[in-house]
Amino acid sequence: MRPLLGILGGMGPLATADFLTKLVQETPANHDQEHIPYLAYCVPQIPDRPAAILHNGESPLPYMLKGITTLRQGGATAIAIACNTAHHWFDDLERLGELPIIHIADAACAELARLNITTGAVGLLSTDGTVAAGFFQQRLSARGLKCVISTPEAQTTLVKPAIDAVKAGQLAHAHTLAIAAVQQLASAGAQAIILACTETPLAIEFADHSLHAHCIDATRALARACVAWHQKHS
Amino acid sequence: MRPLLGILGGMGPLATADFLTKLVQETPANHDQEHIPYLAYCVPQIPDRPAAILHNGESPLPYMLKGITTLRQGGATAIAIACNTAHHWFDDLERLGELPIIHIADAACAELARLNITTGAVGLLSTDGTVAAGFFQQRLSARGLKCVISTPEAQTTLVKPAIDAVKAGQLAHAHTLAIAAVQQLASAGAQAIILACTETPLAIEFADHSLHAHCIDATRALARACVAWHQKHS
Incomplete structure (x- = not known):
């Protein structure tokens, strides 16, 4: 299976664009075709991560799992999450999302x-x-x-x-x-x-x-x- | 149905990141949740667009349609294409992709x-x-x-x-x-x-x-x- 990077973004949107820019910058490539293929899910309508961890706020886990499921169904073979705090749910996301996640x-x-x-x-x-x-x-x-x-x-x-x-x-x-x-x-x-x-x-x-x-x-x-x-x- | 923007990118990858950055910049928003939800398909392994138009090179149309299909199946309700030349195939992409496209x-x-x-x-x-x-x-x-x-x-x-x-x-x-x-x-x-x-x-x-x-x-x-x-x- 050809690798396709699934990117769980939207937390926040400018940070996602920054990650995607740095992904291009860090790829040794002279032509479009040498760049990393990816599918990015950037849906910022998701509960606040720190509030969930610290103040028993609504869990963002189901929203993130929906994103990973969308990415997997679109052909993603691994996941990167453009949000540090979201990695609090890393184990659940990897197990329930059924894809390996590259830990930030x-x-x-x-x-x-x-x-x-x-x-x-x-x-x-x-x-x-x-x-x-x-x-x-x-x-x-x-x-x-x-x-x-x-x-x-x-x-x-x-x-x-x-x-x-x-x-x-x-x-x-x-x-x-x-x-x-x-x-x-x-x-x-x-x-x-x-x-x-x-x-x-x-x-x-x-x-x-x-x-x-x-x-x-x-x-x-x-x-x-x-x-x-x-x-x-x- | 909640609007989800499908972005057909990868042509090229840095240009896609630039578009996504400008999409965030142009959105009047004070919080993550006010930003536009999107799904971006950025697979740069696609035939060169000018070569197809000018020199009878391999058509990128099937590759772009695969992208739009992936975006539609992921929930996209409209498409933006982060490549001007790709709009040569606009009519086919809109008809066969079965989603409205915002023309650049x-x-x-x-x-x-x-x-x-x-x-x-x-x-x-x-x-x-x-x-x-x-x-x-x-x-x-x-x-x-x-x-x-x-x-x-x-x-x-x-x-x-x-x-x-x-x-x-x-x-x-x-x-x-x-x-x-x-x-x-x-x-x-x-x-x-x-x-x-x-x-x-x-x-x-x-x-x-x-x-x-x-x-x-x-x-x-x-x-x-x-x-x-x-x-x-x-």
Whole structure:
């Protein structure tokens, strides 16, 4: 069976387009025909993921499963999810969706390994939901890395407003907030900061900044993992 | 039935991501849930469109129909095609695909009307295939507008290499070539130039240039037409 990447997007829509752009950028190709074939399901009418994890809000799981089912019926042979927080439901999505899923946190950790970051502390710029889900902390711990998270105050006054600003298309405002959050993580000892919410790379990359060099873009890492998956299955 | 936009992409892949980004940018939304739900089929393993039109190459029609069928079976209620040249097959695609298609040239002409361009000459930056297909010229003529196309030499030395450079990810090189092609169309009397190949906005927008103000981005125009379609059907 020819590989067809199924992309579960819409969480949020600009982050999905950013992932698709990075998927193209990371693919070694000189012609259209060398690029990765994909089917993308981008239906943003889905319950908020952090609210479901933290406040017992409506579960997005049935909505995500509908997306994966649509992708599988359309011929997808593996899934990438352009949302970090959604990976809280990874096990259920893979089991009930009946397709392998390329895990974004595994992809980000592969980037850490590639950069020879094997000791010390790594920062996590993510939603409250991803922090509470714990799958990044578990992976970092398994690699002997400490995990630095934002203070509750920074989550409330910087991280969440930055993510919401991206979702509202206000990238300049998002940039200011996200850079401040990254600075706080760096001050707390993080030698590298994983941009572990798919809105955050859009905020950080909106303008040049010296802190870029310390950021690891989980979205781009997922794109690279998808390219590796495609090369393996072609 | 809730509207779900089906996007036929892959021609080429970066142009598809550009269209999806512009679709988000053009949607008035403050939250994820207000964005347009879509399903995108991006399978670039498809015969070259200009070669099929001009040199009797293999037809891309069955490949595009497979894409539209996949989108329809996935729940799509209308189609947008992120490739100008593919609209050569518009009638067959709409009839055999059994879904309405939002025509990119109609969208671009709506932009001309919005900008009050109702007389004079309009340039066409497009593939040889789109020029030969004639659907832009017909629409401009029906509006009383002259159509200026690139010289055969410019098509060979500027336009096609610019498009190929975008497909190979070489945007700086593509920019230089595409700006030269736009300059030639402006010198030939075009007061506005339609970027009528989905690779060309990526080339033009790569860097600032005074000619931007004279360019009409057919990709963004299609995104706006999709937003209008969604508002009408929601």
